[in-house]
Amino acid sequence: MRICKIGEEILSRQCEPVKPEEIDDSFRAVLNEMFDTMISANGVGLAAPQVGIAKRFFVLMSDDDVKRVFINPEITKTSAETAAYEEGCLSIPGESESIVRPVKVSVTALNENGKRFTIEDADGLLARIIQHENDHLNGVLYIDRGDKDFKESIIEKFKKKAEKAAKKAAEKAAKKASLEAKLAAKKHKGN
Ligand code: GNR
Ligand code: NI
Secondary structure (H helix, E strand, O other): OOOOOOOOOHHOOEEEEEHHHOOOOOHHHHHHHHHHHHOOOOOOEEEEEOOOEOOEEEEOOOOOOOEEEEEEEEEEEEEEOOEEEEOOOOOOOOOOOEEEEEEOOEEEEEOOOOEEEEEEOOOOOHHHHHHHHHHHOOOOOOOHHHHHHHHHHHHHHEEEEEEEHHHHHHHHHHHHHHHHHHHHHHHHHHO
Protein backbone atom coordinates (compact mmCIF):
# COMPACT_ATOMS: atom_id res chain seq x y z
CA MET A 1 0.00 0.00 0.00
CA ARG A 2 1.16 3.54 -0.73
CA ILE A 3 1.26 5.84 2.29
CA CYS A 4 -0.40 9.24 1.65
CA LYS A 5 1.74 12.28 2.43
CA ILE A 6 0.90 15.61 4.04
CA GLY A 7 -0.84 17.85 1.52
CA GLU A 8 -3.09 15.04 0.28
CA GLU A 9 -6.72 15.90 0.99
CA ILE A 10 -7.66 12.57 2.59
CA LEU A 11 -5.37 13.31 5.57
CA SER A 12 -7.58 16.30 6.52
CA ARG A 13 -10.88 14.45 6.30
CA GLN A 14 -13.31 13.47 9.02
CA CYS A 15 -13.47 9.69 8.45
CA GLU A 16 -16.70 7.64 8.38
CA PRO A 17 -17.53 4.87 10.87
CA VAL A 18 -17.12 1.25 9.77
CA LYS A 19 -20.42 -0.65 9.57
CA PRO A 20 -20.07 -3.75 11.80
CA GLU A 21 -21.25 -5.99 8.92
CA GLU A 22 -18.25 -4.74 6.87
CA ILE A 23 -15.86 -6.58 9.22
CA ASP A 24 -15.33 -9.75 7.18
CA ASP A 25 -12.43 -11.70 5.67
CA SER A 26 -11.82 -9.11 2.94
CA PHE A 27 -11.72 -6.38 5.60
CA ARG A 28 -9.24 -8.50 7.61
CA ALA A 29 -7.12 -8.86 4.44
CA VAL A 30 -6.91 -5.05 4.31
CA LEU A 31 -5.86 -5.02 8.00
CA ASN A 32 -3.08 -7.52 7.22
CA GLU A 33 -1.87 -5.35 4.33
CA MET A 34 -1.85 -2.36 6.68
CA PHE A 35 0.28 -4.22 9.24
CA ASP A 36 2.72 -5.22 6.45
CA THR A 37 2.86 -1.61 5.20
CA MET A 38 3.39 -0.27 8.74
CA ILE A 39 6.13 -2.76 9.57
CA SER A 40 7.95 -2.23 6.22
CA ALA A 41 7.95 1.51 6.92
CA ASN A 42 9.26 0.97 10.50
CA GLY A 43 6.11 2.53 11.94
CA VAL A 44 4.35 1.63 15.19
CA GLY A 45 0.87 2.62 14.00
CA LEU A 46 -1.06 3.22 10.79
CA ALA A 47 -4.51 4.77 10.31
CA ALA A 48 -6.84 3.92 7.40
CA PRO A 49 -6.79 7.44 5.84
CA GLN A 50 -2.98 7.14 5.55
CA VAL A 51 -3.54 4.34 3.00
CA GLY A 52 -6.38 6.11 1.19
CA ILE A 53 -9.34 4.72 3.15
CA ALA A 54 -11.50 7.45 4.77
CA LYS A 55 -12.86 5.17 7.50
CA ARG A 56 -12.51 5.05 11.27
CA PHE A 57 -9.96 2.33 11.99
CA PHE A 58 -6.27 1.93 12.67
CA VAL A 59 -3.69 -0.70 13.50
CA LEU A 60 -0.75 -0.45 15.90
CA MET A 61 2.05 -2.44 17.42
CA SER A 62 3.39 -0.95 20.66
CA ASP A 63 6.50 -2.01 22.59
CA ASP A 64 4.85 -5.29 23.71
CA ASP A 65 4.93 -6.42 20.02
CA VAL A 66 1.17 -7.23 20.12
CA LYS A 67 -0.68 -6.39 16.91
CA ARG A 68 -3.81 -4.46 17.82
CA VAL A 69 -6.75 -3.35 15.65
CA PHE A 70 -9.08 -0.46 16.63
CA ILE A 71 -12.31 -0.07 14.65
CA ASN A 72 -14.65 2.88 15.43
CA PRO A 73 -12.53 3.80 18.49
CA GLU A 74 -13.81 6.18 21.16
CA ILE A 75 -11.46 7.74 23.70
CA THR A 76 -13.63 7.73 26.83
CA LYS A 77 -11.19 9.22 29.35
CA THR A 78 -7.96 11.22 29.29
CA SER A 79 -5.68 11.94 32.25
CA ALA A 80 -5.21 15.49 33.51
CA GLU A 81 -1.48 14.78 33.60
CA THR A 82 0.25 15.57 30.29
CA ALA A 83 3.72 14.91 28.93
CA ALA A 84 5.85 15.91 25.95
CA TYR A 85 7.01 13.17 23.59
CA GLU A 86 8.84 13.30 20.25
CA GLU A 87 6.34 12.23 17.59
CA GLY A 88 6.88 11.23 13.99
CA CYS A 89 4.35 10.34 11.30
CA LEU A 90 4.69 8.11 8.24
CA SER A 91 2.73 10.78 6.33
CA ILE A 92 5.39 13.41 7.22
CA PRO A 93 8.58 11.44 6.52
CA GLY A 94 11.89 12.64 7.96
CA GLU A 95 10.33 15.04 10.48
CA SER A 96 9.49 14.96 14.18
CA GLU A 97 8.35 17.31 16.91
CA SER A 98 7.85 17.19 20.66
CA ILE A 99 4.09 17.12 21.31
CA VAL A 100 2.25 17.52 24.63
CA ARG A 101 -0.65 15.14 25.24
CA PRO A 102 -2.41 13.39 28.15
CA VAL A 103 -0.25 10.62 29.63
CA LYS A 104 -3.10 8.10 29.97
CA VAL A 105 -6.24 7.35 27.95
CA SER A 106 -9.09 4.88 28.16
CA VAL A 107 -10.44 3.63 24.84
CA THR A 108 -13.19 1.36 23.57
CA ALA A 109 -13.26 -0.04 20.02
CA LEU A 110 -14.14 -3.09 17.94
CA ASN A 111 -11.43 -5.63 17.14
CA GLU A 112 -10.80 -7.47 13.83
CA ASN A 113 -13.70 -9.82 14.65
CA GLY A 114 -16.14 -7.00 15.36
CA LYS A 115 -15.99 -7.70 19.10
CA ARG A 116 -15.93 -4.74 21.50
CA PHE A 117 -12.91 -4.34 23.78
CA THR A 118 -11.87 -1.65 26.24
CA ILE A 119 -8.45 -0.60 27.46
CA GLU A 120 -8.57 1.32 30.75
CA ASP A 121 -5.80 3.83 31.50
CA ALA A 122 -3.41 2.87 28.71
CA ASP A 123 -0.11 4.68 29.27
CA GLY A 124 3.38 5.00 27.78
CA LEU A 125 3.88 4.52 24.04
CA LEU A 126 0.52 2.72 23.68
CA ALA A 127 -1.42 5.75 24.96
CA ARG A 128 0.61 8.02 22.68
CA ILE A 129 -0.01 5.94 19.54
CA ILE A 130 -3.76 5.60 20.30
CA GLN A 131 -4.08 9.39 20.48
CA HIS A 132 -1.95 10.00 17.37
CA GLU A 133 -3.95 7.44 15.32
CA ASN A 134 -7.33 8.60 16.65
CA ASP A 135 -6.38 12.13 15.51
CA HIS A 136 -5.82 10.82 11.95
CA LEU A 137 -9.47 9.64 11.88
CA ASN A 138 -10.51 13.26 12.52
CA GLY A 139 -8.15 14.74 9.92
CA VAL A 140 -5.68 15.93 12.57
CA LEU A 141 -1.88 15.55 12.34
CA TYR A 142 0.63 16.03 15.17
CA ILE A 143 1.79 19.29 13.60
CA ASP A 144 -1.73 20.66 14.26
CA ARG A 145 -0.98 20.21 17.98
CA GLY A 146 2.53 21.65 17.96
CA ASP A 147 4.32 24.88 17.13
CA LYS A 148 2.47 27.00 14.52
CA ASP A 149 5.66 28.12 12.74
CA PHE A 150 6.92 24.53 12.57
CA LYS A 151 3.61 23.51 10.97
CA GLU A 152 3.86 26.28 8.36
CA SER A 153 7.46 25.32 7.49
CA ILE A 154 6.47 21.67 7.07
CA ILE A 155 3.52 22.54 4.83
CA GLU A 156 5.77 24.73 2.63
CA LYS A 157 8.49 22.09 2.47
CA PHE A 158 6.12 19.32 1.36
CA LYS A 159 4.31 21.60 -1.10
CA LYS A 160 7.66 22.28 -2.81
CA LYS A 161 8.50 18.58 -2.72
CA ALA A 162 5.17 17.68 -4.40
CA GLU A 163 5.69 20.39 -7.06
CA LYS A 164 9.17 19.06 -7.84
CA ALA A 165 7.86 15.49 -8.12
CA ALA A 166 5.05 16.61 -10.45
CA LYS A 167 7.52 18.52 -12.67
CA LYS A 168 9.80 15.49 -12.87
CA ALA A 169 6.86 13.22 -13.80
CA ALA A 170 5.79 15.66 -16.55
CA GLU A 171 9.36 15.74 -17.95
CA LYS A 172 9.48 11.96 -17.95
CA ALA A 173 6.14 11.73 -19.80
CA ALA A 174 7.31 14.30 -22.40
CA LYS A 175 10.55 12.35 -22.95
CA LYS A 176 8.62 9.12 -23.44
CA ALA A 177 6.21 10.78 -25.90
CA SER A 178 9.08 12.25 -27.91
CA LEU A 179 10.85 8.88 -28.04
CA GLU A 180 7.66 7.18 -29.19
CA ALA A 181 7.16 9.82 -31.90
CA LYS A 182 10.73 9.24 -33.15
CA LEU A 183 10.19 5.47 -33.25
CA ALA A 184 6.91 5.90 -35.13
CA ALA A 185 8.60 8.18 -37.71
CA LYS A 186 11.44 5.69 -38.17
CA LYS A 187 8.98 2.83 -38.65
CA HIS A 188 7.06 4.91 -41.18
CA LYS A 189 10.24 5.54 -43.19
CA GLY A 190 11.18 1.83 -43.13
CA ASN A 191 7.82 0.80 -44.51
O1 GNR B 1 5.67 5.29 13.56
C1 GNR B 1 5.17 6.17 14.26
N1 GNR B 1 5.81 6.57 15.38
C2 GNR B 1 5.24 7.38 16.33
C3 GNR B 1 6.07 7.96 17.28
C4 GNR B 1 5.54 8.77 18.25
C5 GNR B 1 4.19 9.00 18.30
C6 GNR B 1 3.35 8.46 17.35
C7 GNR B 1 3.87 7.65 16.38
S1 GNR B 1 2.82 6.93 15.21
C8 GNR B 1 3.90 6.82 13.85
C9 GNR B 1 3.25 6.10 12.67
C10 GNR B 1 2.15 6.96 12.12
O2 GNR B 1 2.33 7.93 11.42
N2 GNR B 1 0.95 6.65 12.47
O3 GNR B 1 -0.09 7.40 12.07
NI1 NI C 1 0.73 9.38 11.75
